[in-house]
Amino acid sequence: MSQTNAKRPLTILQKSTKKKVTIRLKNEVEYKGKMDNVDTYMNLIMTDAEEIHNDKVIANYGRVIVRGNNVLFIKLENEL
Amino acid sequence: MSQTNAKRPLTILQKSTKKKVTIRLKNEVEYKGKMDNVDTYMNLIMTDAEEIHNDKVIANYGRVIVRGNNVLFIKLENEL
Amino acid sequence: MSQTNAKRPLTILQKSTKKKVTIRLKNEVEYKGKMDNVDTYMNLIMTDAEEIHNDKVIANYGRVIVRGNNVLFIKLENEL
Amino acid sequence: MSQTNAKRPLTILQKSTKKKVTIRLKNEVEYKGKMDNVDTYMNLIMTDAEEIHNDKVIANYGRVIVRGNNVLFIKLENEL
Amino acid sequence: MSQTNAKRPLTILQKSTKKKVTIRLKNEVEYKGKMDNVDTYMNLIMTDAEEIHNDKVIANYGRVIVRGNNVLFIKLENEL
Amino acid sequence: MSQTNAKRPLTILQKSTKKKVTIRLKNEVEYKGKMDNVDTYMNLIMTDAEEIHNDKVIANYGRVIVRGNNVLFIKLENEL
Amino acid sequence: MSQTNAKRPLTILQKSTKKKVTIRLKNEVEYKGKMDNVDTYMNLIMTDAEEIHNDKVIANYGRVIVRGNNVLFIKLENEL
Numbered sequence: 001m002s003q004t005n006a007k008r009p010l011t012i013l014q015k016s017t018k019k020k021v022t023i024r025l026k027n028e029v030e031y032k033g034k035m036d037n038v039d040t041y042m043n044l045i046m047t048d049a050e051e052i053h054n055d056k057v058i059a060n061y062g063r064v065i066v067r068g069n070n071v072l073f074i075k076l077e078n079e080l
Numbered sequence: 081m082s083q084t085n086a087k088r089p090l091t092i093l094q095k096s097t098k099k100k101v102t103i104r105l106k107n108e109v110e111y112k113g114k115m116d117n118v119d120t121y122m123n124l125i126m127t128d129a130e131e132i133h134n135d136k137v138i139a140n141y142g143r144v145i146v147r148g149n150n151v152l153f154i155k156l157e158n159e160l
Numbered sequence: 161m162s163q164t165n166a167k168r169p170l171t172i173l174q175k176s177t178k179k180k181v182t183i184r185l186k187n188e189v190e191y192k193g194k195m196d197n198v199d200t201y202m203n204l205i206m207t208d209a210e211e212i213h214n215d216k217v218i219a220n221y222g223r224v225i226v227r228g229n230n231v232l233f234i235k236l237e238n239e240l
Numbered sequence: 241m242s243q244t245n246a247k248r249p250l251t252i253l254q255k256s257t258k259k260k261v262t263i264r265l266k267n268e269v270e271y272k273g274k275m276d277n278v279d280t281y282m283n284l285i286m287t288d289a290e291e292i293h294n295d296k297v298i299a300n301y302g303r304v305i306v307r308g309n310n311v312l313f314i315k316l317e318n319e320l
Numbered sequence: 321m322s323q324t325n326a327k328r329p330l331t332i333l334q335k336s337t338k339k340k341v342t343i344r345l346k347n348e349v350e351y352k353g354k355m356d357n358v359d360t361y362m363n364l365i366m367t368d369a370e371e372i373h374n375d376k377v378i379a380n381y382g383r384v385i386v387r388g389n390n391v392l393f394i395k396l397e398n399e400l
Numbered sequence: 401m402s403q404t405n406a407k408r409p410l411t412i413l414q415k416s417t418k419k420k421v422t423i424r425l426k427n428e429v430e431y432k433g434k435m436d437n438v439d440t441y442m443n444l445i446m447t448d449a450e451e452i453h454n455d456k457v458i459a460n461y462g463r464v465i466v467r468g469n470n471v472l473f474i475k476l477e478n479e480l
Numbered sequence: 481m482s483q484t485n486a487k488r489p490l491t492i493l494q495k496s497t498k499k500k501v502t503i504r505l506k507n508e509v510e511y512k513g514k515m516d517n518v519d520t521y522m523n524l525i526m527t528d529a530e531e532i533h534n535d536k537v538i539a540n541y542g543r544v545i546v547r548g549n550n551v552l553f554i555k556l557e558n559e560l
Contacts, residue, residue, distance in 0.1 A: 005147070008117040009125045012200070013145050026150070027186070037168040040146055045169045063236040065173050067202055070186070071230055072105070072150055076143040088277040089285045093305050106267070106310070122307055146287040151312055152265070185392070187346070197328040199359055205329045223396040225329050230346070230392055248437040249445045253465050266427070266470070284465055297401055312425070312469040345552070347506070357488040365489045383556040385493050388524055390506070390552055408517040411524045413545050426507070426550070440545055472505070472550055474542040 003080045011042050014075065020077040021046075029053050033061070034075075042068030090120050093154065100157040101126075105150045109133050113141070114153075122148030163199030170200050172226065180237040181206075184229045189213050195234075201217070241297045253314065259318050260317040268294050273301070274315075282308030286312075330360050333373030334392065340397040341366075345390045349373050353381070355394075410440050412477040413474065421446075424471045429453050433461070436476075442468030490520050500557040502525075504523065505550045509533050513541070515554075522548030 010068070022032040036043030044066050051059040102112040124129030124146050131139040131145070182192040184202070193209030204226050211219040273289030281284040284306050291299040304320070328387030342352040343364070348355040351365050422432040423444070433449030444466050451459040502512040503524070504521030524546050531539040 001202045009119055009123040009224060012117070012125055025141050027188075027232070037172070039169055043169040046171055051084060057128075061235050064233050065138070065169050065236070066233045067228075068147075069149075069229075070145050071147045072143070073146045075141055089283040089305050092277070092285055108267075116284055119276070143266050148307075149309075151307045153306045155301050156305070158302060187348075187392070190354045197332070199329055201356040206334055221395050222398060224393050225333050225396070226393045227388075229389075248473070249439055249443040249465050252445055254415045268427075307468075307471070312427070313464050313466045315461050316465070319463060347508075347552070357492070359489055363489040365492055381555050381559060384553050385489050385556070386553045387548075387551045390551075409519055409523040409545050412517070412525055428507075468547075469549070471547045472507070473546045475541050475545050476545070478542060 013038055013042075016076050020073040022052075022077060023066065024072045024075075025066070026072050027070070031061070031064070031066065032077075036063075039068070042071045042074070042076075044068070044071075093118055096156050100156060102132075102155040103146065104152045104155075105146070106152050107150070111144070111146065112139070112157075116143075119148070122151045122154070124151075125148075126156075134150070165178075165182075173198055173202075176236050180210075182235040182237060184192070184228065184232045184235075185226070186232050191221070191224070191226065192237075199228070202231045202234070204228070204231075253278055253282075256316050262292075262315040263306065264312045265317075266312050267310070270305065271272070271301070271304070273319075274302075279308070282311045283316070284308070284311075284314075292312060333358055333362075335364045337398050342372075342395040342397060343386065344392045344395075345386070346392050347390070351381070351384070351386065352397075358381075359388070362394070364388070364391075364394075401480045413438055413442075416476050422452075422475040423466065423473045424475075425466070426472050428469070431461070431464070431466065432477075436463075439468070442470070442474070444471075444474075445454060493518055493522075498530070500558060502532075503546065503556040505546070506552050507520075507550070511541070511544070511546065512557075516543075519545045520546070522551045523550075524554075526546070546549050 017035055017037050019035060021031055021035045024030045030052040031046060031049045032052060033046040036045045036047050040045040047063050049061040049064055050057045052060065082130050099115060101115045102110055105158055110132040111126060111129045112132060113126040114157045116125045116127050118124040127143050130137045130146055131141065131143040177195055177197050180196060181195045182190055182191045190212040191206060191209045192212060193220040194209050196205045198204040207223050209221040209224055210217045211221065250301040253271045257275055257276060257277050261275045262270055264270045270287045270292040271286060272292060276285045276287050278284040285304050289301040289304055291301065335342055337357050339355060341355045344350045346384050348373040351366060351369045352372060353366040356365045356367050358364040364400055367383040369384055370377045371381065413415050417435055417437050417457060419435060421435045422430055424430045430452040431446060431449045433446040436445045438444040447463050449461040449464055450457045451461065482527055487533060497515055497517050501515045504510045510531060510532040511529045513524060513526040516525045516527050518524040527543050529539045529541040529544055531541065
C-alpha cells in the first residue's frame, strides 16, 4: 500500500474545495454550503452554510470553521 | 510479529477498493455502495451509496467521504 | 496536497483573532465574544464573552480560555 | 520491562490467526468466526462470522473488517 | 502562523498562575480557587478550591490536581 | 521525576503477571482470573476468567485478551 | 513557558506518593487510600483503598492500579 494510495480520500476531498458539500456531524446536525478549504484532519471552512436539522434549515452562517473530529461524513454535491 | 503481518487487515481492505462494501458506523447507520478508496485510518470514499437504517434505505449519496474514526466495521460484499 | 493548503482552515482562523466570533461547544452551549487568540488545537481565549444556551444569555465572562477539543465550530462574525 | 514482554498480549493474539474467536465490541454486540488476521491496533478481519446479540445470531458475514478501537475483548476459542 | 502565536492561549494561561480562576469540567461541575500551576495539557493544581454544582458550594478542597482532558474552560477571575 | 519512577505503576503491574487479578472495565463488568500477561497500554491476557456483573458470575472464559483502553482498574488479588 | 514549569502539576503529584489521596474517576466513583506511585499519564497504584459512592464505602482494595485516563481529579489529603 503506497503512501499515495493511503491518502487518496483526503486528496479527493482537497480537490473538492470551492464546491458545494453537505457535512453531517456526529450530533446529527448537517451543514450545507461551499467548502472553502479543508485540511487532512477534516477541519473545514464553509461559506454561506445552512444548518439543517431533521430536514429543516434552522440557521445560516456566513463563514464557519468546523473542527474536524466532529465530522461523520462529507457528501460531495454535484452543483457548484 | 513482522510489520507486514501487522498491517494485513488494512492491506486486504486496500485490495477491496472498487468493490461493493457495507460499512456500519458507531451510530448504527449503514452505508452500502462502491468503496472507491480507503486509507489506513479507514477514511473512505464511496460512490452510489445507500444509507440504511433499520433495514430501510433512507437516503442516496452520489459521492460521500466518511471519516474513519466513525467506522465500526466494513463488510466486504461478494458482488462487484 | 501541499502542507500550506492543508493548514488553511487554521490559517484563516488565526487571521480572525481580535474579531468577534461565536463558538459552539459539543455540549451545545455557545460563547459569543472577541477571540483574543487561538492555537492550532483550537484552544482559544475570549474576552467579554456571553454564554448562550437556547438563545438566552445565561452568563458573562471577562476572560475565558476554552480547551480546543470541546469546540464543535467557530462562526466568524462580520462585526468587529 | 523488556519491549518483548510489553508486547506479549498482542503476540499471543497474532499467533491465534486462522483460529476461531469471539470478539465483543463496546456496543455489546459479538462476532464469532475465524480470525483471518489482526494487527497491533486490533483491527481484524474475520471470515464466516456470526453477529450475536443477547445470545441470538442476528446476521452472518462472509468477510468483515472490524476497526480495532471498537474492540472490548477477544475470546480465544479452543476449536479450529 | 508562528509557533509563538500558536501557543498564545496557553501562554496567557501560564501567566495566570497564582491567580483565582473558575474551571468548568465536561461533567458541568465547577471548581473555584487559586490556580497554583498548570501545564500545556491543562493539568492544573488548585488550592482552597470550592466545588460548585448548580451555583451551590458542595465541597471544599485544600489541594486538588485536575486532569487536563476533563477541562471545558477556565475563567480568569479579576480578584487575586 | 525520573523515567524509572514515572513507569512504576506499570512496572508493578508487569510483576503481577501469573497472579490472580480482578479487572473492572469502563462498562462496569468485571473479570476475575489469572493475568497471563499485560503490556504498557494495559492490553492483557487472562486465563480461566469469570465475568462478573452485579456480583454474579455470568460467563467463563478459557482465554481472553482485553483491549487496554477499556480498563478502569486492576485489583491485585493476594491469592495465587 | 519553560519545560520545567509545564510539568509542575505532575511534579507535585509525584511528590505526593506515599501520602493519602482521594481520587475521583469520570464515573463519579471515588477511591481513598495511600497513593503508592503515579506516572505522568496519571496511572496510579493505591494501597488500602476504600471505594466510595455517594459518600458510602462500598468496597475495600488491598492494592489497585487505576488507569490514568479515567481520572477526573486527585485530592491531596493532609494526613499521612
